[in-house]
Amino acid sequence: MQSSTKSLGFTGKLNHIGESIFSKMTALANLHQAINLSQGFPDFAVDPKLVCLVNHYMEKGNNQYAPMAGALALREKLCELTNAQHGCNYQADREITITAGATQAIATALAASIREGDEVIVFSPAYDSYIPMIELNGGTAITVKLAHPSYAIDWEQFKLLLNHRTKMIILNTPHNPSGAVWQDEDYQKLQEFVRNSNILILADEVYEHIVFNGAQHRSVRAYPVLAERSFVVGSLGKTTHSTGWKVGYCMAPAALMKEFQKLHQFQVFSVNHPMQLALADYLGQINLSEIGAFYGEKQAFLENLIIKHTAFKPLASFGSYFQLFDYSAISEQKDLEFCQWLCTEKGVAGIPLSPFYLIPDNTKTIRFCFAKNKATIEAAIERLAKL
Ligand SMILES: Cc1ncc(COP(=O)(O)O)c(C=O)c1O
Numbered sequence: 296m297q298s299s300t301k302s303l304g305f306t307g308k309l310n311h312i313g314e315s316i317f318s319k320m321t322a323l324a325n326l327h328q329a330i331n332l333s334q335g336f337p338d339f340a341v342d343p344k345l346v347c348l349v350n351h352y353m354e355k356g357n358n359q360y361a362p363m364a365g366a367l368a369l370r371e372k373l374c375e376l377t378n379a380q381h382g383c384n385y386q387a388d389r390e391i392t393i394t395a396g397a398t399q400a401i402a403t404a405l406a407a408s409i410r411e412g413d414e415v416i417v418f419s420p421a422y423d424s425y426i427p428m429i430e431l432n433g434g435t436a437i438t439v440k441l442a443h444p445s446y447a448i449d450w451e452q453f454k455l456l457l458n459h460r461t462k463m464i465i466l467n468t469p470h471n472p473s474g475a476v477w478q479d480e481d482y483q484k485l486q487e488f489v490r491n492s493n494i495l496i497l498a499d500e501v502y503e504h505i506v507f508n509g510a511q512h513r514s515v516r517a518y519p520v521l522a523e524r525s526f527v528v529g530s531l532g533k534t535t536h537s538t539g540w541k542v543g544y545c546m547a548p549a550a551l552m553k554e555f556q557k558l559h560q561f562q563v564f565s566v567n568h569p570m571q572l573a574l575a576d577y578l579g580q581i582n583l584s585e586i587g588a589f590y591g592e593k594q595a596f597l598e599n600l601i602i603k604h605t606a607f608k609p610l611a612s613f614g615s616y617f618q619l620f621d622y623s624a625i626s627e628q629k630d631l632e633f634c635q636w637l638c639t640e641k642g643v644a645g646i647p648l649s650p651f652y653l654i655p656d657n658t659k660t661i662r663f664c665f666a667k668n669k670a671t672i673e674a675a676i677e678r679l680a681k682l
């Protein structure tokens with residue numbers, strides 16, 4: 296069937312948005328059989344114990360709808376772990392919803408909060424789903440540029456952008472793409488700015504357990520002035536190396552969560568049941584504080600080989616699946632062209648940084664994902680060493 300949006304007189308609400316850079320680079324990597332260090336997914340297996348648990352719950356017959364808010368066992372386990380880690384008191388019966396990945400939690404929190412004319416402050420570079428979802432709901436994204444190469448926040452610049460239209464602030468720590476993490480001083484500053492205001496916060500903490508190089512993950516949930524106005528988003532996909540299962544969560548105080556669930560019940564209703572039950576058991580069997588060291592080793596492995604064998608210059612990473620590298624000693628090309636060249640000619644896919652900005656930057660920096668087997672990283676370095 297042939298149809299075009301033009302002939303139907305139809306303009307899509309995200310008409311101006313194309314395919315994401317992650318899908319584009321992965322497609323290019325597949326086409327050229329490149330080693331894919333672009334998209335953020337592990338190339339190693341999910342723990343067989345977790346797979347067995349999913350199998351167990353499927354065989355046991357837990358194959359029908361989960362409760363709308365999520366399986367109680369998983370809500371209880373996540374609240375218990377969070378409350379112990381951050382000294383807070385989230386209630387499993389009314390302050391958490393299990394979502395179809397963090398992506399849905401972000402979209403639902405924004406749809407529940409943003410109206411025509413609202414402004415949302417976003418620190419850029421930023422994860423690619425925030426701005427389209429703000430715009431879809433009639434809001435305007437106001438960006439605060441993070442300082443290169445530290446990706447620290449310029450709080451003076453931030454202060455200038457706050458006004459009566461500011462409805463929400465989106466923060467992401469550990470940060471994709473830079474690997475920077477929020478410090479206590481950052482939270483203290485934010486607290487100063489939002490105290491006595493109606494400003495909401497969306498805290499994207501999907502890499503909450505993936506911190507290393509001496510860093511610690513601090514959450515808005517540990518700061519009462521922030522927690523009382525925050526939707527906090529997490530991803531079991533990131534935490535348990537199972538990104539394809541798309542299980543995430545959102546935590547928020549009861550009044551905010553009630554509004555969140557009004558949308559969730561019609562957008563998704565509920566998320567796959569056996570995975571939730573298995574994850575609840577599994578989270579009780581593992582030590583979450585070991586995940587940081589596991590990824591820290593991979594990050595150091597990539598960084599050391601890059602330093603030893605290539606002309607890329609590493610930037611510091613303290614968390615997430617990612618590390619940034621400066622390629623100015625290798626090429627004068629802009630980052631998108633450089634990544635395309637690297638993928639098609641040298642067989643290694645990375646992600647250019649400019650699509651993470653509303654106004655593209657030209658810092659000659661690209662992102663590699665180190666959530667990979669050592670053999671994958673070694674094979675990539677072998678190709679990069681020939682540059
Ligand atoms: C910063 C950030 N937020 C949200 C997500 C989405 O997480 P999920 O796969 O659970 O939807 C990602 C995934 O890459 C991410 O990097």
